[in-house]
Amino acid sequence: MLPVDGIPTPEDIMAKMPPPERLARGPVVMVECFQQIPCDPCTHACPRQAILPMKDINEIPRVDYEKCNGCGQCISVCPGLALFVVDLTYSEEEALVKLPYEFLPLPAEGQVVAGLNRAGEEVCPARVVKVVATEKMDKTAVIWLAVPKNMAMEVRHLKVKPRGTTVICRCEDVTLEEIEHLIKVEGVRTLEEIKRLKRCGMGPCQGRTCLPLIAREIYRLCGTEPDSLAWPTYRPPVIPLKLGVLAGGGSDDAQA
Amino acid sequence: MHRHEVIIIGGGVTGCAIAYNLAARGLRDVAVLERYYLASGATGRCGAGFRHQWGTKTNCLLAKHAIAKLETLAEELDYPGGIDLKQKGYLILAYTPRMVEQFKKNLALQQSLGIDARWLTPEEAKEIVPVLNTEGLLGATYCPKDGHANPFKVTDAYARAAKRLGVKIHTYTEVLDIKVEGSLKTVLTNRGTFQAPVVVNAAGGHAATIGRMVGVDLPIKPERHQILVTEPVEPLLDPMVISFYHHLYCQQTPHGSFVMGLGDPNEPKEYNERSSWQFLVQMAGKIVRLLPPLKNLRVVRQWAGVYDMSPDAQPILCEAPEVPGFFVAAGFSGHGFMIAPMTGQLMAELILGQPTSLPVDMFHLSRFSRGELLIEPSVV
Ligand SMILES: Cc1cc2nc3c(=O)[nH]c(=O)nc-3n(C[C@H](O)[C@H](O)[C@H](O)COP(=O)(O)OP(=O)(O)OC[C@H]3O[C@@H](n4cnc5c(N)ncnc54)[C@H](O)[C@@H]3O)c2cc1C
Ligand code: SF4
Ligand code: SF4
Numbered sequence: 069m070l071p072v073d074g075i076p077t078p079e080d081i082m083a084k085m086p087p088p089e090r091l092a093r094g095p096v097v098m099v100e101c102f103q104q105i106p107c108d109p110c111t112h113a114c115p116r117q118a119i120l121p122m123k124d125i126n127e128i129p130r131v132d133y134e135k136c137n138g139c140g141q142c143i144s145v146c147p148g149l150a151l152f153v154v155d156l157t158y159s160e161e162e163a164l165v166k167l168p169y170e171f172l173p174l175p176a177e178g179q180v181v182a183g184l185n186r187a188g189e190e191v192c193p194a195r196v197v198k199v200v201a202t203e204k205m206d207k208t209a210v211i212w213l214a215v216p217k218n219m220a221m222e223v224r225h226l227k228v229k230p231r232g233t234t235v236i237c238r239c240e241d242v243t244l245e246e247i248e249h250l251i252k253v254e255g256v257r258t259l260e261e262i263k264r265l266k267r268c269g270m271g272p273c274q275g276r277t278c279l280p281l282i283a284r285e286i287y288r289l290c291g292t293e294p295d296s297l298a299w300p301t302y303r304p305p306v307i308p309l310k311l312g313v314l315a316g317g318g319s320d321d322a323q324a
Numbered sequence: 325m326h327r328h329e330v331i332i333i334g335g336g337v338t339g340c341a342i343a344y345n346l347a348a349r350g351l352r353d354v355a356v357l358e359r360y361y362l363a364s365g366a367t368g369r370c371g372a373g374f375r376h377q378w379g380t381k382t383n384c385l386l387a388k389h390a391i392a393k394l395e396t397l398a399e400e401l402d403y404p405g406g407i408d409l410k411q412k413g414y415l416i417l418a419y420t421p422r423m424v425e426q427f428k429k430n431l432a433l434q435q436s437l438g439i440d441a442r443w444l445t446p447e448e449a450k451e452i453v454p455v456l457n458t459e460g461l462l463g464a465t466y467c468p469k470d471g472h473a474n475p476f477k478v479t480d481a482y483a484r485a486a487k488r489l490g491v492k493i494h495t496y497t498e499v500l501d502i503k504v505e506g507s508l509k510t511v512l513t514n515r516g517t518f519q520a521p522v523v524v525n526a527a528g529g530h531a532a533t534i535g536r537m538v539g540v541d542l543p544i545k546p547e548r549h550q551i552l553v554t555e556p557v558e559p560l561l562d563p564m565v566i567s568f569y570h571h572l573y574c575q576q577t578p579h580g581s582f583v584m585g586l587g588d589p590n591e592p593k594e595y596n597e598r599s600s601w602q603f604l605v606q607m608a609g610k611i612v613r614l615l616p617p618l619k620n621l622r623v624v625r626q627w628a629g630v631y632d633m634s635p636d637a638q639p640i641l642c643e644a645p646e647v648p649g650f651f652v653a654a655g656f657s658g659h660g661f662m663i664a665p666m667t668g669q670l671m672a673e674l675i676l677g678q679p680t681s682l683p684v685d686m687f688h689l690s691r692f693s694r695g696e697l698l699i700e701p702s703v704v
Contacts, residue, residue: 196404305604314607
């Protein structure tokens with residue numbers, strides 16, 4: 069409950085929800101501002117005046133949802149981090165949530181992070197689609213997160229997970245966590261696809277170290293027997309050879 | 325039995341780009357059938373370069389529009405990791421007076437089409453590529469906007485964008501036969517039967533085999549091309565270096581590795597994706613003479629892929645006259661990666677019966693029977 073722990077109840081949230089018809093048409097602002105306080109930057113931030121002017125600075129902001137196009141320019145302006153943009157039409161399976169983020173380091177585009185709900189609990193993996201952090205935004209970045217559709221009204225913050233430290237592919241510096249993510253979240257099932265997405269097996273070792281380990285992860289996570297996997301072709305040369313040597317220019321010292 | 329509006333055979337860059345372009349134009353009931361994994365054919369094996377420097381107006385325009393699309397593709401397809409785009413130019417080397425004459429003609433054409441390409445003396449070429457051995461070099465042409473992108477990521481980006489729009493992609497699904505009854509085509513695979521009024525043949529080096537299944541004779545022959553990659557090193561080489569004289573190309577990828585390949589004029593026309601040691605020796609000999617400091621680089625891997633060669637080294641993009649609803653996008657003859665963004669768009673327009681954004685009549689299959697070949701002077 070807001071007055072007790074600062075966490076809005078489902079009823080509080082319902083009252084702030086844009087109309088369903090508007091949500092169905094694409095990105096739109098959601099103003100999760102609950103308290104009457106003397107604050108109004110949002111009303112000045114919107115280039116389309118979608119957040120309506122206040123008669124009294126203590127008013128709770130009101131929105132003309134027809135005017136809002138979901139650009140998100142208001143998000144970084146709100147000192148209460150109360151403004152979000154939600155796009156339920158982002159794709160078949162995913163919704164997009166644009167949210168304010170004031171931690172460093174900023175996540176990278178494409179990175180998978182933990183989506184947190186309003187109580188700060190991890191609820192799902194989320195993919196960083198875009199990081200907007202211009203000089204003008206004064207250190208409040210706006211992060212675009214792709215989340216499973218049913219999480220669009222849940223995810224309001226994110227946590228950057230520390231990069232895994234178990235290196236599986238030494239040639240190309242790929243970690244166990246990255247491989248697990250490909251298998252569990254992206255639904256990748258074959259060595260060939262992992263090779264092409266992460267370069268595992270394309271380095272000097274030609275996959276001799278990493279591919280058996282990756283095959284074991286596929287077995288652990290999906291139950292596919294390593295013998296029934298299609299193994300990438302081992303390609304010549306068996307050990308790296310200098311072009312100069314191949315061209316007939318003497319011996320390769322490092323391998324002599 | 326799966327029923328669709330359109331079935332695309334081939335999950336290379338061409339098939340995936342067509343699928344996305346159809347879906348983006350509203351035709352979302354599309355299935356892509358790929359016998360192995362996406363980009364397992366020529367796409368995932370290619371040199372990955374793109375260039376504006378062509379010798380015919382058609383190809384210059386096609387490349388120009390396609391490259392403009394590649395430049396913003398990651399945003400258009402919402403592919404956050406990017407497609408490893410590098411635009412550091414192509415340097416095309418001239419060794420004979422005939423080449424000089426032809427290249428200068430090409431330049432005049434390119435410049436008339438608003439392409440920023442120029443003539444360089446051997447000294448100027450050496451400024452751009454300090455590791456170049458200029459012995460015997462008469463000059464070079466250079467276009468700074470040429471470059472390359474990661475073909476697997478480009479294909480993956482198209483496939484993911486298409487899937488988000490509702491396209492179904494079936495990997496490990498091999499087309500075994502096609503039956504045509506009236507306007508309906510029934511496609512038999514190792515994983516069930518698919519039906520659609522429209523089938524697109526984007527099967528690369530296997531396009532002729534797919535054509536035969538519906539009785540359409542496609543003059544497309546597979547031709548092996550070999551290629552190798554070295555260990556990654558610090559940036560040494562900005563542009564892609566091409567020499568038609570030596571039949572070779574060589575570039576350094578953003579990852580740091582060098583990728584280089586040779587065209588062998590005597591390569592038999594048969595389906596062959598095996599590597600040969602002769603290639604390693606030939607390639608090494610030529611490149612060490614042309615870019616001597618590369619002699620200390622280690623080769624980590626070699627592989628081979630096939631060009632889908634057509635008689636005039638130009639693609640076939642059309643609806644087969646004898647089988648309405650059977651479309652062909654194949655015969656790319658070694659440059660299908662770079663033009664794929666336009667192939668995707670033009671084929672989608674053809675299939676939807678919309679006016680095409682560039683003329684495509686010259687790519688019609690019937691040009692061969694009419695003897696109107698589209699000869700491109702500028703190919704490796
Ligand atoms: C060594 C090499 C270097 C190259 N360098 C360049 C370059 O620098 N720049 C450039 O632009 N182009 C280059 N190319 C050419 C380029 O790779 C191709 O033109 C392009 O990738 C063609 O794409 P595609 O999708 O039409 O064909 P492909 O990528 O070959 O896709 C066809 C797909 O169809 C599938 N298929 C075949 N038969 C069936 C079936 N019966 N059922 C289901 N699926 C089937 C195959 O598995 C394959 O995945 C190069 C090619 C090679 C081999
Ligand atoms: S999202 Fe854009 S249009 Fe909507 S209220 Fe915020 S600033 Fe205004
Ligand atoms: S700026 Fe934020 S905290 Fe202030 S009134 Fe607007 S929404 Fe509420």
